[in-house]
Amino acid sequence: MNKPEPTNSDTLLNTSSAPHIPARISVQKVMLWVCLTLIPATLAHLYYFGIGIIWQLLLSVSSAYLFEWWCLNWRKQPIKPYIRDLSALVTAWLFALCIAPIAPWYISIVGMFFAVVVAKHLFGGLGHNIFNPAMVGFCVILVAFPQPLSLWLPPEGLSSISSSLQQLNWLEVTEWIFTGVISEQIDAVTAATPLSAIQTGLQQGYSLSEVTSKAIFGDFGGLGWEWIANWIFLGGLVLLYKRIITWHIPAAVLMTTIAFSTPFYLFNADVFMSPQQHVFSGGIMLAAFFIATDPTSGCSSFQGKLIFGAGVAVLTVLIRNFGAFPDGVAFAILLMNMSAPLIDRMTIPQPYGKKRQQP
Amino acid sequence: MSRNTFTTDGFGTNTQHLSHFQGGLVLRHHKKMSCEPSLHHAGIPEVLIVAIRNNRGHVSSPVVKVGEKVLKGQLMASPKHPFGTAVHAPTSGKIKAITDLHTAKPEAVIQTCITIQTDGKDQWIEQPKNTEKPQTPEQIILKVKAAGITGMGGAGFPTHIKYELKSALTEPTLIINGAECEPYISCDERLMADQPNEIILGTMWLLKAAMSKTAIIAIEDNIGGVKKKLDAEIKQLNLLEKGIHISVVKVPTIYPTGGEKQLIKVLTGLEIPSGQSPLSLGLIMQNVATAKAVYDAIELQKPLLERVVTVTGDVVGEPRNYMALIGTPFNYLLSLAKCDFAAVDKLIIGGPMMGYAMPHDYIGIEKTTNCLLALPAESTKPEIESMPCIRCGDCVKVCPQELLPQQLLWYINGNDHTNDLEKSRDHHVFDCIECGACSWVCPSHINLVDFYRFAKSELTYLDHKKAKAQLAQQRHEDRENRLESIKLERQAKRRSKTSKLTNKKTAKSEISAVLARIKQQENNKKT
Numbered sequence: 001m002n003k004p005e006p007t008n009s010d011t012l013l014n015t016s017s018a019p020h021i022p023a024r025i026s027v028q029k030v031m032l033w034v035c036l037t038l039i040p041a042t043l044a045h046l047y048y049f050g051i052g053i054i055w056q057l058l059l060s061v062s063s064a065y066l067f068e069w070w071c072l073n074w075r076k077q078p079i080k081p082y083i084r085d086l087s088a089l090v091t092a093w094l095f096a097l098c099i100a101p102i103a104p105w106y107i108s109i110v111g112m113f114f115a116v117v118v119a120k121h122l123f124g125g126l127g128h129n130i131f132n133p134a135m136v137g138f139c140v141i142l143v144a145f146p147q148p149l150s151l152w153l154p155p156e157g158l159s160s161i162s163s164s165l166q167q168l169n170w171l172e173v174t175e176w177i178f179t180g181v182i183s184e185q186i187d188a189v190t191a192a193t194p195l196s197a198i199q200t201g202l203q204q205g206y207s208l209s210e211v212t213s214k215a216i217f218g219d220f221g222g223l224g225w226e227w228i229a230n231w232i233f234l235g236g237l238v239l240l241y242k243r244i245i246t247w248h249i250p251a252a253v254l255m256t257t258i259a260f261s262t263p264f265y266l267f268n269a270d271v272f273m274s275p276q277q278h279v280f281s282g283g284i285m286l287a288a289f290f291i292a293t294d295p296t297s298g299c300s301s302f303q304g305k306l307i308f309g310a311g312v313a314v315l316t317v318l319i320r321n322f323g324a325f326p327d328g329v330a331f332a333i334l335l336m337n338m339s340a341p342l343i344d345r346m347t348i349p350q351p352y353g354k355k356r357q358q359p
Numbered sequence: 360m361s362r363n364t365f366t367t368d369g370f371g372t373n374t375q376h377l378s379h380f381q382g383g384l385v386l387r388h389h390k391k392m393s394c395e396p397s398l399h400h401a402g403i404p405e406v407l408i409v410a411i412r413n414n415r416g417h418v419s420s421p422v423v424k425v426g427e428k429v430l431k432g433q434l435m436a437s438p439k440h441p442f443g444t445a446v447h448a449p450t451s452g453k454i455k456a457i458t459d460l461h462t463a464k465p466e467a468v469i470q471t472c473i474t475i476q477t478d479g480k481d482q483w484i485e486q487p488k489n490t491e492k493p494q495t496p497e498q499i500i501l502k503v504k505a506a507g508i509t510g511m512g513g514a515g516f517p518t519h520i521k522y523e524l525k526s527a528l529t530e531p532t533l534i535i536n537g538a539e540c541e542p543y544i545s546c547d548e549r550l551m552a553d554q555p556n557e558i559i560l561g562t563m564w565l566l567k568a569a570m571s572k573t574a575i576i577a578i579e580d581n582i583g584g585v586k587k588k589l590d591a592e593i594k595q596l597n598l599l600e601k602g603i604h605i606s607v608v609k610v611p612t613i614y615p616t617g618g619e620k621q622l623i624k625v626l627t628g629l630e631i632p633s634g635q636s637p638l639s640l641g642l643i644m645q646n647v648a649t650a651k652a653v654y655d656a657i658e659l660q661k662p663l664l665e666r667v668v669t670v671t672g673d674v675v676g677e678p679r680n681y682m683a684l685i686g687t688p689f690n691y692l693l694s695l696a697k698c699d700f701a702a703v704d705k706l707i708i709g710g711p712m713m714g715y716a717m718p719h720d721y722i723g724i725e726k727t728t729n730c731l732l733a734l735p736a737e738s739t740k741p742e743i744e745s746m747p748c749i750r751c752g753d754c755v756k757v758c759p760q761e762l763l764p765q766q767l768l769w770y771i772n773g774n775d776h777t778n779d780l781e782k783s784r785d786h787h788v789f790d791c792i793e794c795g796a797c798s799w800v801c802p803s804h805i806n807l808v809d810f811y812r813f814a815k816s817e818l819t820y821l822d823h824k825k826a827k828a829q830l831a832q833q834r835h836e837d838r839e840n841r842l843e844s845i846k847l848e849r850q851a852k853r854r855s856k857t858s859k860l861t862n863k864k865t866a867k868s869e870i871s872a873v874l875a876r877i878k879q880q881e882n883n884k885k886t
Contacts, residue, residue, distance in 0.1 A: 014705045014739070015467070015716040017809050019795040020732075021542070022740040027749055027802045081746060127747035127803075246752065295750040300763050302755070344766065351790045352380070352620060352760045353633040 027126075031086035033244050034290065037235030038093055041286075044231045045097065048155040048224030051170040052101025055177050057093065059108035064092035064116050071121035087126055091115050094134040094290060098283060098330070099141070100152050100193075105178050107145060111137035131337045132297045135330045142330060152193050155224030194222030194281045195326035198273065207270040212277070222281045229285040236289025245293040248302055252309025253288035254279060261317045272321055283329035284316060291329075297337040304340075304347040311336045311343075378628035380621045382757045383613040384796050386542050386712075388581065393671035393678035394545035398553050400682045401668075401695060403450050407475040407686030408723030410462040411436040414515030417443035421473060427454050430484040432662055435473055444517050444726075445507035447662040448484075449684035452477035463689075463708045463725045465715050472723065475686065486660055493657065496522065499568040506656035507726075508663050512536060512547075512617075512646035513709060515727040518653070521643050522568045524636075531638070533574040534626065535562055537647040538610055540579065540617035541710025544730040546667040547647050549680040551578065551585045555592040558647050561654030562605060563598075569643055573604045576647070577622055580609040614712060615794040619644050621759050633790055648729075668724055670696040672733035674703055686723040689731055693720060704736040712795045746803035754797035754807060760790050764797040764807050771814045780821070783814045791815070 045053045068088040072079050095111055115137030123129045142149060194217060201211030217223060239245045257278050264272035278284060283291075292298065292312050299308040312332045319328020412418045419436035423429055429448040436446040455476040461467040493499045504519035525531055535558070539547045551558060562574050578585055589607045598605055610616050610625050620631050622644070629640050637644050648666060655661040664685060671678035676697030683692060689706065700720075707714040709730055724731075754764035767786050773779030788811055797807045859865045 012718045013703060013716065013720075015718050016705075016740075016742065017806055018707075018711070018713050018715070019799045020705055020707055020711040020714065020716065020734060020739050021799075023799045025753075025800065025802045026804070027746050030749075030751060030802050078744070081744065085746060087749075125747065127749045243753075243756070244751075246756070295752050298750075300750060300752060300755065300766050348766075348786060349761055349763065351633070351762050351787045352624070353630045353635075353790060354787065355630065 027085045027087070030244055031090050033239065033242055034090050035086065035093060037238045038097070038232075038290065040231040040235055041097065041228050042093075044224075044228045045101070048227065049101045049152070051173050052103075052177065053096065055105075055174060056096040056099060056101060056103065056108055059105055060092040060096045060112050061089060063109045063112040064088040064095075067112055067116040068121075071117055071125075075121060075125065077125065082126060085126060088116060091120070091133045091137075094286070095137050097286060098134070098138045100149050102151055102173055102176055103145075103148050104176075107141050107148060110144070111141045113137075114140040127296055129296055130340075131334055132291055132294045135291060135333045135337075138330045139334060142325070150193065150196055155222070193326065194225055195320065199326045202271065208273065209270070225282075226280040229280045232285045232289060236285075239289060239293075245289065246302070246305065248305035249293045249298065249309040250288040252306045253284065253292055253313045256310040256313035257284055257317060260314050261321075264317070264321055278317060278320065282320070282327040284313070287312060287316070287329045287333060291333055292336070297340060299340050299343050299347070301344065301347045301349050303349065304343045307343050307347065308336055308340060311339065377608070377610060377625055379611070379613075380616075380624045380759050381761050382759045382796065383615065383621070384757055384799065385612075386614050388612075389543045389671070390539075390545045390548070393543065393669050393680060394548050396677070396679040398549050398667065398680050398682060399695075401684070401687055401692060403477050403479055403481060403684065404687050404691040405477060406455070406688065407449055407452070407477060407684060408460060408688060408721075409435065409446060409449065409473045409475065409686035410464075410470055410723065410725055411446050411473060412462070412470045413442075413444045413509055413517065414464065414725075414727055415442050415517065418471065419443050419446050421457055421471075423448075423454050423473070425454050425457055428452070429454060429475065430482050432484045432486075432664065441523075442517055442520060444509050445505060445662070446473070447507055447664060448475060449664040449686055450475070450477050451480050451482040461718065461722045463717070463722050463728045467715065467717050467722065490660060496568045496570055499564055499657065502657055503568070503653055506652070506662040508649060508652045508656060509726050510646055511648035511652065511666060511726060511729070513713075513727055513729065514619075515725075518645070518649055521638070521645075522565075525569060525638055525643060530571045530573070531569050531641045531643050533562065533565055533569055533571060534622065534637075534642055534644045535574060535576040535647055535650055536617060536619075536622060536644055537576055537578040537585070538617035538622055539729075540612070540614045541712050541714070541730075542614075543671050543732050544669050544710050545671075546669045546680050546729050548578075548582050548585060549669075550651060550667050551582075551647055552588060554651060555585075555588045557651045557654040559589065559592050559596060559598075559605060560658065561650035561652070563603065564653050564657050565643075565645060565650060566603060566605075572602055574606075575626060576605065576607045577610050577626060578607060579612040579616065581612045583609075614796065615759055615792070618759065618792055618794060620792060633787075663726060666724070666726060666728070668692065668728055669730040669732075670698075671730065672698070672703075672707075672735075673738045674699045674733050674735045683724055685726060689717070689720040689722055689724070692724070692731055693733060698733050702735045703733045705732075705734045705739050707732040707734065712799065713793065740804075743804045745801075745805045748801075748803055748805060751802060753800040753802065757796040757800050759794060759796065760787075760792055762787055762791060764811075767791075767814070768805065768807055768810055771810045780814055780818055784818055788814050788818070 042053060065088055068083065069079065072082050092112060095115060099107055099111070115133035119131050119133040119136035120129045198208065198211050202208065236250055240247060258275040261273065261275045261278045265274050292309055299305050315332035315335055316328045319325060319331055411421060417438065417440040419438045421436045423435050429435060430451045431448060433448045434445060435448050438444055452475045455474040457471065457473050459469050460472040462470045462472060493502050500519045500522045508518045510516045510518060537547050537551055539545065566572060566574055576589060586607045586609060593605050608626060610622065615621055616625060619637060623637055623640065623642060624630055631637055632639055652663045656663065665682055666685065667680050668683045669680050670692050676699065679696055681692055681695065705716045706720055707716050708728055709715065711732060714732060748765055748768055750765045752765065758764055763786055767783050767788055770779045770782040770786065791811045793808050793811065795808050801807060859869050
């Protein structure tokens with residue numbers, strides 16, 4: 001029974017280090033959950049703004065994966081695990097949700113080039129990017145192609161546009177995206193985003209209440225936009241429940257947006273937007289739950305995350321209220337990405353046993 | 360809760376006020392299968408392999424020779440260092456060899472082991488007639504030391520040291536750790552259920568050694584039956600009337616609640632200051648099995664010769680707890696428990712979170728070996744190529760020491776070796792308890808703890824090198840100074856001489872003295 005030598009002495013056992021039991025989680029699953037929670041908002045987008053989002057998704061996802069594959073080959077990295085991690089899918093999806101649904105085809109391709117090739121792979125690939133790739137792509141086209149990006153379709157349910165024009169044929173939208181030929185209908189129906197409507201309105205000397213009494217505004221923010229924001233909020237709650245993100249960044253972004261925009265609004269309600277308009281229009285909700293929570297380009301400690309989120313909100317409100325661009329979320333995110341290492345260095349938490357003088 | 364509440368009132372009144380540590384994991388227990396069957400004696404294997412180096416790295420020198428006959432309980436190796444432990448023969452037999460073999464320690468490190476060919480008679484060495492029980496704390500500590508008792512929970516700290524070090528403290532609180540937070544292990548639970556009396560009596564001896572009256576036995580809240588048994592035993596012994604407070608406290612089952620630092624935080628709300636021992640808070644922590652070993656040593660005059668070992672795992676046919684002699688080879692215990700050897704992928708000493716995988720099964724159990732875990736390839740962590748860290752922060756959420764594991768990885772993995780490693784020190788890498796929670800949750804499958812172990816050993820080495828270099832530099836400077844001072848001394852001498860010669864008053868007498876000396880020498884030569 002007790003042999004004086006090891007059983008199976010010819011083969012040594014596996015001696016890899018602890019922990020020895022698997023937890024069955026992976027980068028792929030994390031990314032998959034992010035995508036799943038984006039579905040409700042995407043469907044709302046589809047409902048309010050039509051077929052465009054589907055084309056933008058297809059274009060950005062396919063070009064993102066093309067660039068990803070090309071970069072992995074070029075950097076001599078293993079293809080399979082990195083294609084399967086779904087990180088490019090998340091980048092492409094977030095980007096598609098940011099741009100105008102009827103943006104021409106090259107927008108997605110240029111955006112994804114800067115997102116995947118420049119922001120991600122030139123910085124060292126997955127986990128090494130300093131900036132959020134989707135936001136880099138978005139900012140580049142925001143600066144390079146401001147005109148096509150400002151062309152949005154009027155949201156579903158907008159009464160001021162006659163019913164014959166309200167629903168664009170999906171074929172016409174497709175034709176516009178891929179050829180850039182403006183048919184008369186398209187020209188007639190395109191509308192500004194609520195935030196750019198506010199900005200141009202204010203520049204033309206209208207007061208804020210006059211601008212927001214226009215039909216494209218809903219109860220809190222832009223018509224349709226506020227519902228997309230609601231669905232993003234719901235998706236964000238799922239991410240919180242699944243513990244993929246922590247409460248720190250969303251809470252910091254939303255609370256600071258409200259807290260920081262209120263004094264401006266109270267000071268002059270004719271010029272500055274109300275806190276609920278800030279929260280429910282533009283990209284602040286998406287940023288709070290899906291973009292600022294990008295762990296790679298954000299802060300690591302809980303305290304750092306609070307500072308990071310608050311910084312995003314402050315910068316966004318400042319750019320919206322005083323800047324040249326209607327929305328400032330993307331710039332705010334990039335600026336805070338830059339400060340993240342510094343914040344991290346300043347907020348190293350004190351571990352167990354080092355916190356305070358023991359009693 | 361302030362510290363006074365439990366040193367004065369005892370814990371009987373306020374057991375509900377538990378604190379909690381940050382992070383941690385809720386894991387599947389896998390304990391039932393090994394805990395339910397009754398405790399069996401493993402019997403005497405043909406060969407025992409007894410390591411003579413304890414977990415603190417202190418070797419005891421063998422006092423027996425190859426070929427010599429030994430009796431059960433006979434001293435085989437005595438400690439040289441105060442932190443060393445005595446090693447006794449677990450049964451009677453002949454010393455077969457004293458060689459270097461794999462041991463049941465981290466990385467199965469190869470160390471000197473005494474191999475005993477057992478004779479099956481289990482013949483005891485003659486017991487001393489004097490069975491008087493020790494009276495003073497010093498006598499108890501000596502007895503514990505002579506019995507070769509080390510902590511049986513895993514770290515293997517020699518028990519007597521804790522009481523020798525506490526001398527400055529008055530009335531420390533004793534914490535008996537029965538919280539086995541790792542999955543699969545059930546040896547302490549089995550021991551508490553079967554021998555509550557021995558554990559309580561052993562605890563009382565430890566209290567006497569610590570000159571204290573308060574002890575807490577901490578168990579996990581998923582083993583309620585054990586609490587009843589211990590409580591009944593405490594009641595029966597009428598401890599309260601004797602002024603001794605021993606209370607049984609249930610703590611939440613969150614990994615790693617059985618860790619020394621975490622358990623103290625849960626029980627007292629206090630944190631052990633970084634780099635210090637529980638003594639700094641007036642606490643002494645001891646495993647339940649250690650309390651039982653103390654009982655054996657003092658009441659039964661038995662040195663530490665055997666311990667309860669959980670033999671379990673998904674390829675073990677009859678998982679069970681065994682009372683096994685120290686040195687029993689793994690394969691003996693595994694075949695008792697009907698292990699399917701061919702299906703074993705990993706053979707782990709300890710639990711699945713912090714245990715060490717052994718290269719083969721011909722290794723003897725040690726005083727710290729609480730569990731033998733045999734897992735097939737299906738239940739072990741697959742060897743996946745790890746992905747880059749995406750800084751998701753899951754590790755931060757689970758770290759019970761409140762560190763930033765992803766930042767540590769970043770700095771340890773950095774290209775600039777020494778510079779970045781120092782940054783990992785700034786991020787408190789030395790406060791890592793290596794519980795493995797971060798590695799377990801990592802979606803990129805990075806074995807984070809390996810990096811921290813590397814950083815700790817590398818930094819320790821660099822510190823050592825730096826200290827050595829500093830010492831060498833110091834020596835060099837001292838030497839330079841010495842040479843300089845000698846030179847100065849010589850110069851001063853020469854100067855005084857030359858000044859004597861140049862001075863007209865003294866020159867004459869100097870010259871005549873020299874001439875006289877030369878004359879003397881010449882005279883000496885002639886004669």
